[in-house]
Amino acid sequence: MVSESATARAESCPREFQSRTEQARQSDVSPVVRIDGFAAARDVLRSPSVRQAGFNAELVARFIGRRHAPVLYQDGEPHQRQRSATARFFAPRVVTTRYRELIERLSRDLIDRFRAAGRARLDDMSLELAVAVAADIVGLTDSPRDRMAARLNRFFTAPPRDGGLRAMLRQVLLGQYRMLSFYWSDVRPAIRARRRQPREDVISHLIGQSYSNREILTECLTYGAAGMTTTREFIVMAAWRLLEHEDLKARFLATDEQERMTILEEVLRLEPVVSVLKRRAQREIAVDTESGPAVIPAQSLVEIDVAAANRDTAATGPCPHQLDPDRTRPAKVSASVMSFGDGPHRCPGASVALHEAAIFLDQLLRVPGLRLERPPTVSINPVSTGYELRDAVIVADAAFGTPHGPAER
Numbered sequence: 314m315v316s317e318s319a320t321a322r323a324e325s326c327p328r329e330f331q332s333r334t335e336q337a338r339q340s341d342v343s344p345v346v347r348i349d350g351f352a353a354a355r356d357v358l359r360s361p362s363v364r365q366a367g368f369n370a371e372l373v374a375r376f377i378g379r380r381h382a383p384v385l386y387q388d389g390e391p392h393q394r395q396r397s398a399t400a401r402f403f404a405p406r407v408v409t410t411r412y413r414e415l416i417e418r419l420s421r422d423l424i425d426r427f428r429a430a431g432r433a434r435l436d437d438m439s440l441e442l443a444v445a446v447a448a449d450i451v452g453l454t455d456s457p458r459d460r461m462a463a464r465l466n467r468f469f470t471a472p473p474r475d476g477g478l479r480a481m482l483r484q485v486l487l488g489q490y491r492m493l494s495f496y497w498s499d500v501r502p503a504i505r506a507r508r509r510q511p512r513e514d515v516i517s518h519l520i521g522q523s524y525s526n527r528e529i530l531t532e533c534l535t536y537g538a539a540g541m542t543t544t545r546e547f548i549v550m551a552a553w554r555l556l557e558h559e560d561l562k563a564r565f566l567a568t569d570e571q572e573r574m575t576i577l578e579e580v581l582r583l584e585p586v587v588s589v590l591k592r593r594a595q596r597e598i599a600v601d602t603e604s605g606p607a608v609i610p611a612q613s614l615v616e617i618d619v620a621a622a623n624r625d626t627a628a629t630g631p632c633p634h635q636l637d638p639d640r641t642r643p644a645k646v647s648a649s650v651m652s653f654g655d656g657p658h659r660c661p662g663a664s665v666a667l668h669e670a671a672i673f674l675d676q677l678l679r680v681p682g683l684r685l686e687r688p689p690t691v692s693i694n695p696v697s698t699g700y701e702l703r704d705a706v707i708v709a710d711a712a713f714g715t716p717h718g719p720a721e722r
């Protein structure tokens with residue numbers, strides 16, 4: 314389904330006065346097209362005639378330009394080149410060797426600490442895991458991990474919505490301060506170390522491409538948002554579902570890793586972390602809709618409703634609102650449908666995120682006496698439009714101690 318919620322202004326008189334602010338206002342008057350069907354969403358995301366417009370991309374482009382912009386904000390050939398050059402960091406072999414070993418070790422450590430304490434905040438555990446894994450990929454490994462996680466958490470925490478001008482100004486200044494603190498404490502030491510000795514990570518690659526320190530900082534923040542915060546939320550959501558559904562949990566623990574990932578993708582299909590993807594149409598785009606072919610006008614802002622597209626029966630088969638890991642889907646439709654995006658911007662970290670969730674939850678759900686003492690509170694982040702799950706408390710029988718700790722020695 315495609316709907317046009319605004320139409321271009323009609324102009325009957327010739328213009329003699331060209332407004333200086335017209336360009337800035339353009340986005341206010343260009344049509345907004347909302348897409349909720351799977352086929353049309355895929356047509357848009359795969360079209361060569363669209364540009365990234367989500368995550369404040371158009372604002373970012375105005376401030377830093379598109380040349381050395383973070384990969385999420387690039388388009389066309391430069392974007393393709395950047396994706397090809399960084400594909401090696403996400404290759405299946407690297408995920409199943411280097412990252413798997415790291416995820417297993419980090420999960421063991423987190424769960425040992427939880428078992429020793431008997432109580433923990435699940436969203437803190439998932440943050441620590443997600444930050445550590447993404448930091449390894451990016452190359453942010455020259456500062457203490459827990460402090461970096463805390464800094465990023467503060468940076469990405471949405472400011473309170475209400476408040477006057479003073480409160481807004483305070484938030485802007487605080488945001489700047491937090492960004493600088495991340496730069497000085499985490500990014501700069503990593504860049505320095507890699508200028509001396511390049512490694513196999515994103516920062517070393519960007520240095521090789523002559524990115525400035527500021528541009529590297531922006532890319533690190535993008536990975537922070539795209540790779541760390543998303544995975545953190547997803548792990549909590551999946552744990553919540555599994556802890557509340559004994560039969561699903563039993564199946565998750567009894568099966569192999571491949572099926573565990575299918576279960577997780579089915580959870581992600583129903584609960585996509587990124588709920589809206591946006592693109593700007595450079596030209597008219599022909600799309601396939603439920604009611605036949607349609608055309609999206611040039612300059613439209615296209616908003617793709619991921620949650621709706623993920624429940625389109627054309628992609629899911631019957632009963633799209635049910636959690637059913639056994640559903641049969643059409644060929645080439647992934648189990649999480651659009652939750653990792655589609656087309657040239659499709660998430661390169663999808664397999665990393667699924668491994669993180671599958672390995673961590675497999676270890677966590679085997680802890681004796683594990684239960685969810687307090688379910689998370691749910692809110693929506695206004696920038697990413699994704700959900701945020703906070704203050705989820707899990708408890709376990711502390712008397713069991715850790716498998717490697719004093720209680721069992």
Ligand code: HEM
Pocket residue numbers: 365367384385386396446447450535536539540541543544547585586587590591651652653654655657658659660661662663665666
């Ligand atoms: C459950 C976890 C995750 C979810 C739901 C997720 C979702 C997404 C989505 C929907 C996009 C596409 C955005 C668009 O088309 O506008 C994306 C892009 C991206 N993701 Fe993920 N992601 C996850 C984990 C990760 C991880 C672990 C990493 C890396 C460590 C990562 C790195 C990226 C990057 C760099 C992009 C930009 C790619 C581009 O624009 O070419 N993501 N992600």
